[in-house]
Every structure is written in structure tokens, then in C-alpha cells.
Amino acid sequence: MATKRVLNKSTYKDYIFDIFNYLFLIILMIVTLYPFLNVLAISLNESTDTIRGGIYIWPREFTFNNYLEIAKYENLVTGFGNSVLRTVVGTLFGVFIQAMVAFTLSRTDFQGRRFVSTVIVLTMYFSGGLIPGYMLIRDLHLMNTFWVYILPGLVSAFNIIIIRSFMDGLPFSLQESAKMDGANDFTIFYRIILPLCKPVLATIALFVAVGQWNSWFDTYLYNSMNENLTTLQYELMKILENTTMSGNANANQMRPNAAQQSQMVSPDSIKMAITMVTVVPIVLVYPFLQKYFIQGMTLGAVKQ
Numbered sequence: 001m002a003t004k005r006v007l008n009k010s011t012y013k014d015y016i017f018d019i020f021n022y023l024f025l026i027i028l029m030i031v032t033l034y035p036f037l038n039v040l041a042i043s044l045n046e047s048t049d050t051i052r053g054g055i056y057i058w059p060r061e062f063t064f065n066n067y068l069e070i071a072k073y074e075n076l077v078t079g080f081g082n083s084v085l086r087t088v089v090g091t092l093f094g095v096f097i098q099a100m101v102a103f104t105l106s107r108t109d110f111q112g113r114r115f116v117s118t119v120i121v122l123t124m125y126f127s128g129g130l131i132p133g134y135m136l137i138r139d140l141h142l143m144n145t146f147w148v149y150i151l152p153g154l155v156s157a158f159n160i161i162i163i164r165s166f167m168d169g170l171p172f173s174l175q176e177s178a179k180m181d182g183a184n185d186f187t188i189f190y191r192i193i194l195p196l197c198k199p200v201l202a203t204i205a206l207f208v209a210v211g212q213w214n215s216w217f218d219t220y221l222y223n224s225m226n227e228n229l230t231t232l233q234y235e236l237m238k239i240l241e242n243t244t245m246s247g248n249a250n251a252n253q254m255r256p257n258a259a260q261q262s263q264m265v266s267p268d269s270i271k272m273a274i275t276m277v278t279v280v281p282i283v284l285v286y287p288f289l290q291k292y293f294i295q296g297m298t299l300g301a302v303k304q
Contacts, residue, residue: 040272042059042272043269044063044064045061046062051268067273070273076232087212097154098163098204143222144222145229163204170193175193178191213278236277240267240270
């Protein structure tokens, strides 16, 4: 009888814990989803009605005019193609080269690993600055070229440290046994290390891809005079800037009539529409990498 009472008490505590756990997760989900739903609702709401405010998770006057307004601007198709191309090429090259550097630094038989690691880490705290960086790009003749999007971002100290930490958790005996079988360093890296590093490589690929996709400042600095090398983020930035300026100009003028109001564009609506255009591609890719993302961020800290 006492045993049954103890079991009932334990079950009751578990039931209460589950209730609080579910409530906490529901609240966390709401807090996480609300900003995204709010941005989506404003982007799908009629532009002049957005100025009134009071839009939360559902548009008050549904319309696609904000997205159609963005589509009117030139060079968006070219910018989208360049953004996709730089994201794909930059991610592939960046992850492969950073993995090679991390593999070299993870080798215990590499005599200069500590010195090279220190030099790489120092680049996270000190940099040459914007002007020396610009002069370096100019002297390397990378101005107005597509490779200015790829070459400067091939090496990332933070990403190399993450990959090396993951590789440090792999048994070094795998490399030694492969070496005894006649495999060279590149064969060991390509056939043994890379397959075992899929989780951390997927994590780094997500980091690099997001950085490449969201980047616009390098286009502004190096390729702003070449419309064929423009990127989507740079074009969206120009749209947002022009819309904000026109919105401020309209605010300083007299109250427009109904015909003029139908042609006005709210900077907030355009801003939210641009945010959705920017975020959606990454949101579509992330679910496929989520499993590897979690493994890559946790397994690197597990040592043998």
C-alpha cells in the first residue's frame, strides 16, 4: 500500500513537471515565432495602412504590392544570380580550405602548430583596418571582379578553431594506420577526415553561406560601379535607402490626396518585405542542416 502511494506521488510530480515544461516550451515558441510572423504580416499588409500601426501576426489589408514594388527595381535578377553564385562558390571553397588548415593544425606531428595557431587567433583581435584592406584589394587587382567576393573570405580564424577542435576529438590512430598502409596526407584528409567531419563542416557551411548571402558592403566598396557584379543584398539596400528618403520627403509635404496615397509606399512595409526576401532562402536551407548543425557544435568539445 505504501509502495502504491509513493508511485502515485511520483507520477503526480511528473505530471506537474510535464505541464510546466509544455507551458514553458509553448511560451518560448510564441516568443520565437512572433517577430517572424509580425514581419511577414507587415510585408503583406497594404502600405499606407501600415502607417496606422496595430498589425501583429495577421495583415489587416492583405496585398502583394510591397513585393511587386521591390520587383520593379532593375538589377534584382542579376543581383540574385550573383548572390546565389557567390554563396555556393564561396561556401564550397571556404569550407574546403578552412578544413585543410584545421587538419594541418590538428596534426600532433606538425612542429609549428602552436605558432601558426597563435598567429591565426591574433587576426581575430587585430586587423589592418578598412583603408589598408581596400588598398590591398586594389593592389591585387580584385576591384570590379567576382573573385573579390570569394578570396578575402577563404580563411576564417573562428571557423578554423571550431573545425580543429572537432578534429582533435578524432582518434589520431586512424591517421597513423592509414599512413602505415601507404596513404599520403591528402588521401588521409580526403578519405578519412572529411567523412568523419560532416557535422562540423555542415555547421561551418551554414556560417559561411549566411555570411556570403547577407554580405553587401564588399559590393559597395569594390563593385558598386559594375552593375553586372551587383548582389541582391546591395540592391535591396539601395531600395530601402531610396524608399526611406522618399518617405521622409512625403512626410514633409502636405497631406496627399487619395490617388497619391495609392501610389505611396511605406518604408516600414518595404523594409519588412526586404527582410522576408533576405531571410526566406536561409530558412529553407536550415532544416536540411539542422541535424549536422547541432552535432557540429556539441561533438567538437567531446574528447577521447
